Amino acid sequence: MQLRYRVSSGTLTLELDDDATVSQLFESLKSSLGQSAITVKYGWPPKALSVADQGDVTLKSLGLQRESLTVVPAESSSVEAPKSIQQTTTTSTTNSSGNQETGIKGQDIRVKLDDKDTTLVLRVMPDDNSCLFTAVGGALCGVPLTENGLLDFPAEQYAPETLRRLVVDCIRNNPHKYTAAVLGQSPAAYCDKMMRPDTWGGEIELSIFSDVFKLEFSVVDVKGGNIITIGEGNCYNQRCVLVWSGIHYDRVVEVLLPDEKHTEYDITRWPTEGCDYVLEGARKMCKTLRDDHHYYTDTSDFIIQCNECGWVGQGEKALTSHVTITGHLNITEITDNST
Known part of the structure; x- marks a missing residue:
């Protein structure tokens, strides 16, 4: 088996047995790179391999023979x-x-939807490490296109600190679902970190919000225009759309008036059936963000x-x-x- 992996200096290859395990992969990489502590990531969004939880798992069973891995020094390493x-x-x-300072703060990023005579607008979230929670909270507070699936929660339920608490409670109440293998560390450590306002949220948090609020979350990747949808297949009847720059989440909304400035009129949730136009518009928006503003990392x-x-x-x-x-x-x- 030949694996491709990326390090800071470029892309390299590694030869391993066809039945090689995660532990053997780590040992071979450490030997090749001359480093005693490394982190190996794969997939999108990037996920970290864990020797402690996946050491005996074969690379083929994880589908890693088709992946281009990323190898970086472990956070505790002084390499x-x-x-x-x-x-x-x-x-x-x-x-x-x-976020790059040459980004889009203060700029008006929008896409006119001619067939709908409406406009998609990017609501840029603050750079305060709670961008995901702010983006989701605003989407939950926004106006849906239909009355189906309205959320019966008080407004304060959507504040970042409250959404963080919701995540922690869900993890603690479902120990069989949110294990160390899923979280990448012990549930206790993960929960302690998630309650800190400087901790970023990601796919795990989105999956919890999807389950709790019965919503799909479609995330459009600025760099590649790819879309992943959290909660797909669960028969939820509404969807929110977020933009992911690689390090930052922003919210996509629809406005009825092209010059609308008041966010309280934002449409932030759409029926899952028939909202393809929103996803296509979000893709166009991301192409502008990538090509004109280099808004990705x-x-x-x-x-x-x-x-x-x-x-x-x-x-x-x-x-x-x-x-x-x-x-x-x-x-x-x-x-x-x-x-």
């Missing part, structure tokens, strides 16, 4: 960065949540450097961990055209 990265100068700056590839202490890391989790531990906010992204 020295390759010289090619250390000598690189940076050209694009990022703020504390990783590949979290499995992006290399970041702290200008305050010289630390270099790769990926979303490493960035979040460094900012949380040190409080350093002067972070830059090292890009391919920086050399």
Whole structure:
């Protein structure tokens, strides 16, 4: 079996037996890279392999022989960065949540839907590490196109801190479903971290919101235009649409008046049957975000450097961990055209 994997310096290959396990993969990678602690991610959104929980599982049973893996130093590792990265100068700056400062804040991103005589608008969420919770909360408060499936919850139920508590309660109340293998760490550690306002939410949180509120969540990836739908196949009759830049969630809404400025009139939920026009419009929006604004970051590839202490890391989790531990906010992204 030949596997492809990416590191900060490029793409490499690794030869393994056809029945190789996750543990054998880690040992081979550590030996090849000369690193004692690594994190291996696969899929989209990126998921981390766990030797503790998946060590004896074969790579083929996980379908990893068809994946291009991403390998980064473990968050607790003090591995020295390759010289090619250390000598690189940076050209694009990022703020504390990783969004490029040359992004879309303050800009009006919209797509006119001619067939519907309405307009899709991107509601940009604050860069406060709670973008997913704010995006979902606003979608739950918004106006649906039909009265079917209206949510009977008080407005304060949608605040980020309340939605975080909802996630934690759901995990604690369903220990057989949300195991360490699913969460990537012990449920207790995951819940403790999720209650901190500097912890990002992701697919696990969306799946919980989908189950609790009986909604589908379609997430459009800016870089590739791909769409994943959480809750699909559960016969839910409404759907929300989010945009994912690789490090940040924003909310897609529909407005009836092209110059509508009041968000209380936003349509944020659509019937699951017949809302393909919204997804196609969101794809067009993401193409504009990608081509005209470079509003995306590949979290499995992006290399970041702290200008305050010289630390270099790769990926979303490493960035979040460094900012949380040190409080350093002067972070830059090292890009391919920086050399």
